[in-house]
Amino acid sequence: MIWIGLPINDQYGHEAGDRVLEQIAEILRRVSRASDLLIRWGGDEFVIVCRDADLSIAASLAERIRESIAKQLFRVSISSVARTSCSIGFAPYPFIAAKSEAGSWEQSLAFADAALYQAKRERNNWIGWAGTERAAQISQLVQAVEQDAETLISEGCLEVRRRELATDDTVDRILALRHAE
Template identity: 40%
Template sequence: MAASIPATRPADSLPITRFNSVVVRFRRLATTGLIAALGAHLAFVVLFWLLDVWLLVAFNVFSVMLYALCLTGMRFPVLRPVTLVLAWLEIIAHAGIATLALGAASGFHYLLLALVPLVYIDPRGHSLTRLVGLLVLTGLFAGLELISILHDPWFPLAEKTLTWLRVGNGILCFAALGTLINVYARTSRQSERDLRNMAATDLLTGLRNRRSLTDEARLLAAERQSEARQLAVILVDLDHFKQLNDRYGHAFGDQVLADTARLMNRTMRPSDSVARWGGEEFLILLTDADLDRAICVAERVRESIAAQTFRSDEGQTLSITATLGVTEWRGNEEFEASVSRADDALYLGKKNGRDRVEVAKP
C-alpha cells in the first residue's frame, strides 16, 4: 500500500521510540564513561610507575586493556550488558586493590561513590536491583575504610603524596558525579517534555489532539479581550471515510488520515493550529483571520485533499474528498459555540452534496 505522500511514523511506535531515545542516551553516556576511564587508567599507569608501585602499574595496564575490550563490546547490543558489568567490577576491584595497597588515605575508595548514580540512571533497572546495588556499594565503601584502619597498607607512601592522591581522587569522583547527575537531569527534563507532548498529541497523525487545541483556544479567548484579534474556525470531515475503511481496511484508512493531516499542517501558517478533532474530523483554528480569509484557506485545503492520490493493495489508485464548515469566532462567545456553528455548516455541506466549503449562517 503506497500513498503519494510519505508515511508518518506509526502511532504505537512513538512511546517506544521515546523510550529507546532514553536508552540511546544512556548508552552514549556509558561509552563516554568507558573512554574517560581508559584515559584515567593510562594516567594511573604513569603515576604508579613514578611511585614505584608495580602491583598497581600491572593492574592498571590490565584495566586499560579491559576498557579497550569493553569499548569494542559496546558496538554489539548482545554484549553491552556484560560490558557494563565488567566495567563495574573493574571499578570496584580498582578501588579495593588500590585502597589495600596504599591505604584509605589515598582516597581510591571514593571511586565507589561515582557508581551510585549509575544504580539509578539505567531506565531498565528495577527498584529491588537498585536497592541491592546501593547496599553493596555502601558495604564496600565502609569495609575498605575499616580494613585500612585495622591493617597497614602494602606500599606505604609519604603523607604528602597520599594527600595529593586523595585530593585527585576526590576531584575525579566529583567530576564523575557531576557529569552523571547532569546527564540524568537533562534526560529527566527531556522525558517530561516528551510526556507533555504525548498528552497534547494525536499519536496517529502527529497533530494536536482535541484537548490541546481546546486549551489553546481558551488562552486565545483571554488574549482577544485586550487585542481585538479576529479568529476563525474550520471543521474538516473526510467524505465517505467509513466506506473506505470497510473496503480497504483500517490500516489504509489510518494512512489516509495521517497523510491528510500532514498535508493540512503544511498548508497552515505557523500561527494557525490544526488538530484531529475525532475520527475522520479535523479542526483548524485560524488567528488574525476574518471570514473571507477563512473561506480562502478552507477552499485551498479542500482542493489539496482532493488532489491527493493513494494506492490500495489491489493496485487501485484512489482519492478522497472533504467537506468543510467555516465560521468566525464571534466576540466573547464560548469556543464550543463557534465549533458547534462550524459543525452545523459542515452538516449542511454534507447534505448539499459533499466536497464543498459551507459557511455558517449569521
C-alpha cells in the first residue's frame, strides 16, 4: 500500500488545491498499473493498493510517483503555475509475505499512514517505508511483546499508545532482550 500526502491545500488553499489535486490524480492514473486501485483519501491524500505486486514493483511505483509530482508544473489558476512535492508512506500487504494471515489490510494501511507521517517529519519529498526490511522479524517482535511487555516498557523499548513506527534501534533492542533470555 502506498499512501501519498500532499501539501496542496496548505500551499494553495482549497479552491486552487482542488485543481492541482485533479492534475495529480491524472499523474497517478498515468504512472500506476491498470491493476492498481487508486483512492482519494480525504483532503489532499491518496492511497494506492498495488494488487499482485511484489515489493520491488510497489517501491518502483512509489518512486515514479514522487519523481513525477516533483517535476510537474501544475496549473494553479489561469495565469499561474507552480510546483509541489509529496510525502509517501509505504507498507506491504500482507505485512509478512510468508504469513498472509498475520495482519489485516487495515493494519497495513495504518503502517503506511505512520510511514507517511515519518516521511513528513524526515523531510519533504520523501518516501517512508514500513517494515520492508524488518517484516520477517515481526512475528518475533509480537511474541516478545506478548511474553514480556513489562520488561520492554521498563527498558524503554515499548511505549503504549504511541503511533510511531519502531526504529531500527528499538527493534534491535527488543530482539536482543529476547535472545538474552
